[in-house]
Amino acid sequence: MTAGQPAEPPPARRGLMLVLSSPSGAGKSTLTRRLNEEEQSLGRAFHLSVSVTTRARRPSEIDHRDYHFITRPRFESMRERGELLEWAEVHGNFYGTPREPVEQALARGQDVLFDIDWQGTLQLYESMRADVVSVFVLPPSIAELKARLERRAEDAPDIIARRLANSAVELRHWAEYDYVIINRDVADAFDSLKAILNAERVRRQRQPGLEAFVAGLLAELGAERQT
Numbered sequence: 136m137t138a139g140q141p142a143e144p145p146p147a148r149r150g151l152m153l154v155l156s157s158p159s160g161a162g163k164s165t166l167t168r169r170l171n172e173e174e175q176s177l178g179r180a181f182h183l184s185v186s187v188t189t190r191a192r193r194p195s196e197i198d199h200r201d202y203h204f205i206t207r208p209r210f211e212s213m214r215e216r217g218e219l220l221e222w223a224e225v226h227g228n229f230y231g232t233p234r235e236p237v238e239q240a241l242a243r244g245q246d247v248l249f250d251i252d253w254q255g256t257l258q259l260y261e262s263m264r265a266d267v268v269s270v271f272v273l274p275p276s277i278a279e280l281k282a283r284l285e286r287r288a289e290d291a292p293d294i295i296a297r298r299l300a301n302s303a304v305e306l307r308h309w310a311e312y313d314y315v316i317i318n319r320d321v322a323d324a325f326d327s328l329k330a331i332l333n334a335e336r337v338r339r340q341r342q343p344g345l346e347a348f349v350a351g352l353l354a355e356l357g358a359e360r361q362t
């Protein structure tokens with residue numbers, strides 16, 4: 136950097152991993168979808184991680200958009216070959232995050248959004264804690280959680296009952312997360328989520344080129360003083 140020339144903007148930072156967890160029906164999928172849509176429409180460097188699952192597809196879901204729906208043997212072979220960044224059994228089905236798309240997105244400086252459960256979150260903490268920003272979404276009440284599960288009306292009553300019963304397991308892990316949002320109103324919850332993402336993007340430790348950038352600014356100031 137020559138004194139007198141404007142400071143170069145800092146190089147692109149490594150992407151962060153925004154992890155969202157909640158009991159089934161707390162509104163996490165709506166938040167995930169909205170954030171992804173907004174980030175894409177703003178042309179931001181953002182990647183939604185699409186998990187593999189052995190669960191049956193719901194009528195409203197699209198293969199490769201909501202999940203990659205795969206068979207149990209395929210899941211096992213991916214897991215054995217180390218192709219999953221994390222994986223878990225949830226409500227009797229297997230879910231996992233394909234490793235390669237995430238690593239590529241992070242290396243390109245894209246932020247990656249994950250909709251995964253507490254077991255997956257703990258696995259990401261083990262391998263990549265500094266990159267993970269975790270958010271737990273709480274329902275405003277159990278009555279509302281139940282109403283949302285029933286309103287979705289895509290699962291059979293026994294599946295809904297099982298998900299509700301499993302909520303206690305997920306709920307008990309809230310304190311392992313960096314941020315907690317109580318989803319009383321989806322617009323407010325969405326604003327909180329965006330605020331978290333925006334603040335985490337400018338965290339000092341995530342901006343590798345700051346030292347050189349500020350050195351450039353100081354060099355410019357030095358040049359100013361000489362003229």
Ligand code: 5GP
Nearest residue numbers: 186222223225230231232250251252254255
């Ligand atoms: P659902 O069947 O309602 O789509 O998802 C059930 C649960 O599995 C949700 O809590 C969701 O966050 C979690 N889940 C979805 N994909 C993954 C994944 O790749 N890994 C882990 N650990 N959990 C996942």
